[in-house]
Amino acid sequence: MNTILTSAALICLTTASAAMAQPVPDPTDWDGVLAEAGGQQVFFHAWGGDPRRNDYIAWAAEQVQDRYGVTVNHVKLSDTAEAVSRVVAEKGAGRDSGGSVDLIWINGANFASMKAQDLLFGPWAEQVPNWQYVDVTGKPTVQTDFTVPTDGLEAPWGMAQVVFYSDAERLPDPPASIPALGEWVTANPGRFSYPQPPDFLGVTFLKQAVSALIPDPSILQHPVSDADYDAVMEPLWTWLDTLTPNLWRSGRAYPANTSHLRQLLADGEIEIAFSFNQSEASAAIANGELPDTVRSWVLEGGTIGNANFVAIPYNASAAAGAMVFANFLMSPEAQAHAQDPAVLGNFTVLDMAALSPEDRALFDALDLGTATLTPDQLGDALPEPHPSWMERLSLDWTRRYGVGQ
């Protein structure tokens, strides 16, 4: 039923976005937006599990307070869906303006869902001043979020790509492909695991595996249909059937999320971990969590990548202030600050060629840290499959591996 509803919703949204009128406040009248934003309180709902990102948001909030008089309050969520459900609840109660969420850190399925339910304000993201620096050709995921067109309803504020990391002293020659990883796990039982789907990173691992195991991964770019689903997934299930008995805890328990996975590596329970944050290993080394011999690596043929976005709910109280903050997050200054590994180590969404020499110098001056790969080493990001695959995949995974015995 869910699949049918999702596809129905996806059909609806293509028609809905065409009918959208110019939003108020109007992002093309930037002076008007700035005037309206002054003195506004922006409630930015963003996952609060990463202290470094929390510090970065606090820094950015301070900047827009000083420059534009916009007060940004970071509402720390333990799950982005909390903000989504809040907007849904407000819609249910008929509060179509004066809502409590002004800006959400969002992407992927949460975005697809809010867009399908008409819960977003805009389009605005491609009209704000700093959009001109965004690298729309080199980084196409800034305009397509898990294959769903953003249609200017969300603004990118950082790139994300899957990186693996492990202790180079213990594992000097890490497996460089999905099949090689499978062989390594068989040879080293109990020393690898992945977060339990439907965790975001866990499903990403499955998507990464399936794109490496099938002859033509481009099929994943189209909405899933029953005809090809079983055939496409067959190699993945075969591979997982061999992998699972040799996983950590023999696959009878799984880590909950990306942080739990990192903790397991820090405790020496597993040998190989991975993350959506390119500088996760460097950050963990810096605070003493991981030994300084840990290094990051990617798989041959690339790993899945996407962008982090911010979106404004349709009933936001301070849409103007939210746009000003989002615009600042896309500024060369904020992007360079975020890319500094001492701050966040999050790669920029901007096009270096579009920047002024002074702005480019901000990026050139950064030292990326020992365990962070350079953009060249990271290689090309594989595109995210269509969200409909993710749903079928995590449902089937649960049926096969998630309910035991």
Added chain:
Amino acid sequence: MSATSSRLRWIPRLTLALLAGPVLAGVAGTVLPGLGWLPALGGHRLSLEPWRDLIATPGLLRSAALSISTGCGATLLAFATVLAILCACDGTRALGLVRRLLSPLLAVPHAAAAFGLAFLVSPSGWIARLISPWPTGWERPPDLLTVNDPWGLALTTGLVLKEVPFLLLMTLAALPQADAARSRTVALTLGYGRTAAWIKCILPRVYPQIRLPLYAVLAFSMSNVEVAMILGPNTPATLAVRLTGWMRDPDLTNWFRAAAGATLQLALVLSAIGIWRLGEKLAARLGRSWIFAGGRGRSDLPLRLIGFGLAGLATVPIITGLAGLAAWSLAGTWRFPDALPTAWSLNTWMRAAPDLAAAFAESLKIAAASVALALALVLASLESGDRNRERATGAAMHLLYLPLIVPQVAFLFGLQIAGILLRLEGTLAGVTAAHLIFVLPYIYLSLVDPWASLDPRYATAAASLGASTNRIFWTVKLPLLLTPVLTAAAVGFAVSIGLYLPTLLIGGGRVSTLTTEAVALAAGGDRRLIGTWGLLQMLAPFVGFALALALPALTWRNRRGMQVHP
């Protein structure tokens, strides 16, 4: 007197309305979406589709069975442990020690206790570190399934450890009203062993007073989310954890299934309470003939040793686990198999300090306001009952149970919509009101039995000496009930400090307390941060409990009959 009684008469009704209104609205907001009705998400007509979806969920039966087995198992074990401890220690000096060790544990937030325990027993945890590399030879943590075991043993253990302090404190608060000390003296004189004396003479009179707290424990153990997420099985997880997951699913249509799941959870909890009630009846019938048989049970030393042992087992793991978290909050580098951090640092505390201070103040404000309101309402209701010779009726008592047995995550969604409609969300007043819903029943449940058991002859004697009803209330009843009142306040305080979902949903993220911040950070899984916030989160209610224990002891230091134990 009639003037005062009519003035107070509306208070019990107001209290019930404040309690049941929001919960019933919330339940409606759970059951209806479970039947397909949620206009905000396009559900405009009733259907059984969500239930069909729910039943088709893989592993549903196993998840439901796990909720029942871990919940009922934990409640039975916690109850048995409390009995064993009291049989062994009641009337001895050991009880004071046990009480002092266990009471602070009540204040430990569930999530922090579970994290502490997980760190203790996991293969890379403290115990494994202490015995590695010598004598086990483990250079790496062994691949053993200790926490998250598919049978839910770790979860059951965690729940027992967390619920024993609550039950014990509730029982201790009820003991003076059951006239326990004198009963024991008589029984011992008649030649009964201590264990037999407790089970045969005291338990039958104490049990009715701790029945409600026991039901609350049962409902909580079956439907809790935090502990089950950290310690519980995950292939599959318990029903409560899974439906929380569906509610967080970005595919909003999953909410219908979650609502049906929450309705199922509610039905499971209600059935379990019903079965427990039948068990009570059976135990009473069997117990009566056993008591009348008159066995003295003199040689109960082995039993009492088990009781002492359990008292230790109930305290040591959580305290050690918390010590582990404290160590983590000060750890720089701490790798397996080092028993202690190799580098210490104050970094975590320094970084968190500004946030901690602000959240701490906010938590205290909300807790103090909601506890004061709840205490005033409950005491006024009880007093009104006395003056009007009304006892809470069966139906009214069932309404009281609602906030404790309806799975929070489900009824709060409906409540959130109500809060938005009333323009209360995002305000301190709104959050305090939401806390009141949870604090009130705990305070009421903690107080109703001690109040009912207060010997009415005190009031009669005072009245015959010419005291007014108001004076009797302030100078006789309240002082006599000081210990249970303060205990109830401390419980309410701890409940308020620990509330996560109500604060988050009604606060709309605009009210950040210790707990909302702690849980958000715990999502990052960093043991250092969890240690820092968990310790502070427990410190606040701890102060409450320390006061609840210290004040009566100070006030009644020259009144032997008012001591909890002679």
